[in-house]
Amino acid sequence: MQASDFNPFSPTVRANPYPYYEVLRETAPVYWNEQLRVHLVSRFEDVLFVTKSPALFSSKRSLVREEQYAAAETVAPVLVGTLRRGSMLTADPPIHTRLRNLVSRAFTPRRVADMEPFIRRLSRELISQLPESGEFDLMKELAEPLPIIVIAEMLGVEPARRLDFKRWSDDTVASTTVLLNGGDPALVEPGIREMRDYLEGVIAARRKEPRDDLISALLENGEKEGVLTAETxxxxxxxLLVAGNETTTNLLGNGMRALLSNPEQLERLTAEPALIPNAVEEMLRYDSPVQAVSRYVLQDVEIAGTRIPAGSNVMTLLGSANRDPRKYTDPERFDVTRNAQGMVSFGHGIHFCLGAPLARLEAKVALEELLEPGRRFSFAPGQRERVEITNHFSIRGPKALRLRAEATG
Ligand code: HEM
Known part of the structure; x- marks a missing residue:
């Protein structure tokens, strides 16, 4: 295997990118990938350097090139307009600072902590619908509905529309891959358009009649200060609806997959549920739901002895950084007692994931409820070797995770 074998769109690489990361880290820590036209950065320290230096590495330019936008514009104008406009995630200071302050004031630790009883009730309800004994798909029954219902509740949109949110959110996540990899943008345009129309309706209603929800809080702070336009x-x-959706779903999926693949770890965690918050950190480190984030190079810079010219793109491989032996001892081992501190699955620096406390809380509560005594879970027969991974160059998780429940005692 060599560095050039790493193609993030290839199903073989997607199935298990980790051996490829090792080759990149050890033989070409900064590697030019012709297909994506990016410099891949794979070592922990270098990933940290890129993400903590926004003056050198901008978040503003996406990997999608102008000609790719232009080609899609006639069939997918709402999609292209949305991506071109970007968001806080794709803003640099000082605009990023202003937007982040604003959302942080609405999306407070208090508001997140207050969600715990709701998250617990919902987890219990979803888990109570799993068979006492028999097979089920963990993604469909728990990992997918949980985060979307929670964020819908926080935003103050109708959880009953969750299947629409999921579809819109999936279309949004897929849209970059579609543009980058020559797919048909007309397929995702309706989802993006419907989501815009729906949100515009809710926002108009909250503007007239505010409630105790995130949208009303955003409107109050933002419009008072003249920072937010209707479009922003x-x-x-x-x-918020998209960033925390598939990612948290995949934390649960990747995390349970790691646990079930390591039955002694599952046993340890079941016996000692106080370890669950630590296990969540290890799940994030071991198999990160977001494998990569990219940046645009503003000034010539050198990383690991390689000169990177201004005007090029770099892609930091978070999933690789998390398994860098320079940072973690025996990094390929999944260990729920490990100190996984420093893992970069939520990014690092000014764009550090705003939803990290919510994602951690959802995973903790869901696992606590799932590992309650009375039922034992394992892979459904033949599933362990056959887990299919989502088809996205950066988001990583199982498409389905078929498990078998067995009543105990
Ligand atoms: C940013 C991962 C859950 C909202 C990020 C970034 C990463 C990330 C890697 C940084 C991107 C960059 O540097 O370019 C994750 C993972 C999650 C998760 C792995 C679940 C396990 C959530 C949730 C929400 C959320 C639940 C909200 C409901 C955001 C927002 C940003 C962000 C708003 C942009 C922050 C900024 O640009 O300042 N996330 N995320 N995320 N995340 Fe998350």
Missing amino acids: VVDFCRL
Whole structure:
């Protein structure tokens, strides 16, 4: 295997990118990938350097090139407009600072902590619908509905529309891959358009009659200060609805997959549920739901002895950094007692994931409820070797995770 074998769109690489990362880290820590036209950065220290230096590495330019936008514009104008406008995630200081302060004031630790009883009730309800004994798909029954219902509740949009949110959110996540990899943008345009129209309706209603929800809080702070336009409120809601959806789903999926693949770790965690918050950190480190984030190079810079010219793109491989032996001892081992501190699955620096406390809380509560005594879970027969991974160059998780429940005692 060599560095050039790493193609993030290839199903073989997607199935298990980790051996490829090792080759990149050890033989070409900064590697030019012709297909994506990016410099891949794979070592922990270098990933940290890129993400903590926004003056050198901008978040503003996406990997999608102008000609790719132009080609899609006639069939997918709402999609292209949305991506071109970007969001907090794709803003640099000082605009990023202003937007982040604003959302942080609405999306407070208090508001997140207050969600715990709701998250627990919902987890219990979803888990109570799993068979006492028999097979089920963990993604469909728990990992997918949980985060989307929670963020819908926080935003103040109708959880009953969750299947629409999921579809819109999936279309949004897929849209970059579609543009980058020559797919048909007309397929995702309706989802993006419906989401915009729906959010515009809710925002108009909250503007007239505010409630105790995130959208009303955003409107109150943002419009008072003249920071938010009608369009940016929609962009924010879309970001919150999408950013925390598939990612948290995949934390649960990747995490349970790691646990079930390591039955002694599952046993340890079941016996000692106080370890669950630590296990969540290890799940994030071991198999990160977001494998990569990219940046645009503003000034010539050198990383690991390689000169990177201004005007090029770099992609930091978070999933690789998390398994760098320079940072973690025996990094390929999944260990729920490990100190995984420093893992970069939520990014690092000014764009550090705003939803990290919520994602951690959802995973903790869901696992606590799932590992309650009375039922034992394992892979459904033949599933362990056959887990299919989502088809995205950066988001990583199982498409389905078929498990078998067995009543105990
Ligand atoms: C940013 C991962 C859950 C909202 C990020 C970034 C990463 C990330 C890697 C940084 C991107 C960059 O540097 O370019 C994750 C993972 C999650 C998760 C792995 C679940 C396990 C959530 C949730 C929400 C959320 C639940 C909100 C409901 C955001 C927002 C940003 C962000 C708004 C942009 C922050 C900024 O640009 O300042 N996330 N995320 N995320 N995340 Fe998350």
